[in-house]
Amino acid sequence: xxxxxxxxxxxxxxxxxxxxxxxxxxxxxxxxxxxxxxxxxxxxxxxxxxxxxxxxxxxxxxxxxxxxxxxxxxxxxx
Amino acid sequence: xxxxxxxxxxxxxxxxxxxxxxxxxxxxxxxxxxxxxxxxxxxxxxxxxxxxxxxxxxxxxxxxxxxxxxxxxxxxxxxxxxxxxxxxxxxxxxxxxxxxxxxxxxxxxxxxxxxxxxxxxxxxxxxxxxxxxxxxxxxxxxxxxxxxxxxxxxxxxxxxxxxxxxxxxxxxxxxxxxxxxxxxxxxxxxxxxxxxxxxxxxxxxxxxxxxxxxxxxxxxxxxxxxxxxxxxxxxxxxxxxxxxxxxxxxxxxxxxxxxxxxxxxxxxxxxxxxxxxxxxxxxxxxxxxxxxxxxxxxxxxxxxxxxxxxxxxxxxxxxxxxxxxxxxxxxxxxxxxxxxxxxxxxxxxxxxxxxxxxxxxxxxxx
Ligand code: SF4
Numbered sequence: 450x451x452x453x454x455x456x457x458x459x460x461x462x463x464x465x466x467x468x469x470x471x472x473x474x475x476x477x478x479x480x481x482x483x484x485x486x487x488x489x490x491x492x493x494x495x496x497x498x499x500x501x502x503x504x505x506x507x508x509x510x511x512x513x514x515x516x517x518x519x520x521x522x523x524x525x526x527x
Numbered sequence: 528x529x530x531x532x533x534x535x536x537x538x539x540x541x542x543x544x545x546x547x548x549x550x551x552x553x554x555x556x557x558x559x560x561x562x563x564x565x566x567x568x569x570x571x572x573x574x575x576x577x578x579x580x581x582x583x584x585x586x587x588x589x590x591x592x593x594x595x596x597x598x599x600x601x602x603x604x605x606x607x608x609x610x611x612x613x614x615x616x617x618x619x620x621x622x623x624x625x626x627x628x629x630x631x632x633x634x635x636x637x638x639x640x641x642x643x644x645x646x647x648x649x650x651x652x653x654x655x656x657x658x659x660x661x662x663x664x665x666x667x668x669x670x671x672x673x674x675x676x677x678x679x680x681x682x683x684x685x686x687x688x689x690x691x692x693x694x695x696x697x698x699x700x701x702x703x704x705x706x707x708x709x710x711x712x713x714x715x716x717x718x719x720x721x722x723x724x725x726x727x728x729x730x731x732x733x734x735x736x737x738x739x740x741x742x743x744x745x746x747x748x749x750x751x752x753x754x755x756x757x758x759x760x761x762x763x764x765x766x767x768x769x770x771x772x773x774x775x776x777x778x779x780x781x782x783x784x785x786x787x788x789x790x791x792x793x794x795x796x797x798x799x800x801x802x803x804x805x806x807x808x809x810x811x812x813x814x815x816x817x818x819x820x821x822x823x824x825x826x827x828x829x830x831x832x833x834x835x836x837x838x839x840x841x842x843x844x845x846x847x848x849x850x851x852x853x854x855x856x857x858x859x860x861x862x863x864x865x866x867x868x869x870x871x872x873x874x875x876x877x878x879x880x881x882x883x884x885x886x887x888x889x890x891x892x893x
Contacts, residue, residue: 452555452741453666453718478643478670480673480677481669481777481780481783483779494771496715497640497641497663497666497670498641498643498644498670499642499643501669501670501719501777502771502773504770504771508740508771511742514742518562
């Protein structure tokens with residue numbers, strides 16, 4: 450629950466954004482980044498449905514790799 | 528991964544003080560450390576200690592009881608993060624002891640992944656009261672505050688159990704039995720609140736502190752920083768996650784927090800009250816405050832209210848006084864399948880993380 454996930458913005462609709470991470474799409478609120486001028490293509494850190502910060506593509510990709518490893522380990526355990 | 532190797536090499540080159548205790552206060556950090564096997568990769572002189580990093584684990588027992596009663600008797604829909612459903616309260620075996628059991632008994636309990644879902648549930652509930660049982664640290668409470676700032680439907684109430692992280696660290700540093708020599712500060716809390724909040728560790732206690740992100744490389748960089756600070760006797764706040772952690776944090780998020788909540792003293796389960804550590808709804812939101820709108824179901828003296836479950840050592844695990852596998856019932860009978868304490872229920876609980884990483888009693892730490 451406390452894990453923030455990097456996602457890429459696909460399109461905007463007011464303060465709401467369609468975002469994607471590793472093929473999974475979600476509706477994300479940009480209400481906390483409303484002064485940051487985020488645009489489609491940008492990467493954001495998403496926590497419980499809200500974008501909390503803009504990040505770079507490199508950081509997003511590094512974190513995705515980490516999650517892949519954690520998920521793989523989690524599957525093995527379950 | 529090569530970045531992580533590099534930091535590992537740099538750490539290995541240092542004359543590491545024997546038994547230096549480096550604490551993290553974030554379930555996400557602990558998961559990365561455990562899953563990447565950093566404890567075994569690092570020199571044995573370094574002890575990485577999970578501290579108070581799990582908001583579910585310290586969520587007041589009486590608040591969970593209140594949420595259960597609201598679902599069963601208050602005729603309210605209760606929406607809360609999935610992690611909260613299996614956390615037990617202290618009642619006899621025959622009683623409804625968790626939100627999951629309340630659901631099985633007919634209460635309308637909805638696990639959610641975002642506070643926005645609570646608003647959608649309320650909009651569809653045709654006037655029926657919906658209670659958002661809001662549990663979390665700053666990273667979660669900022670979104671709840673944003674939801675409040677956007678406007679709440681009349682039938683949406685908030686049972687607020689949000690907590691701040693740094694006051695628990697101060698409590699540890701003030702305690703006679705201090706369990707840390709250095710702190711790896713939580714990257715996403717600092718992303719929202721700003722790095723400045725953590726300066727007190729170096730300024731007031733002369734201990735090293737570094738803010739870390741969540742990749743092994745970022746964590747190792749922060750660990751390296753704290754050891755160098757220790758060796759050079761120059762404790763200072765080092766931001767090792769500048770990609771996301773900007774000076775001042777996220778100003779909009781902090782504005783919403785300030786508009787929605789007062790910071791008050793609050794109970795931490797099994798630990799007791801901590802000054803200036805709890806978010807409470809501002810009077811302007813009284814019409815949406817579940818504590819004001821519904822009866823206090825905890826009135827009366829329930830035995831063991833506020834405590835951890837009987838036999839569970841979660842309070843000492845949360846405070847970093849023991850490691851998860853030092854709990855007498857770790858693994859037997861307490862496992863993720865049949866958890867006894869909240870630290871084995873929550874994805875951010877140290878016991879659950881260690882179990883998932885393969886740590887068994889009497890085996891070497893992950
Ligand atoms: S092993 Fe279970 S009972 Fe023991 S501290 Fe962890 S969660 Fe609590």
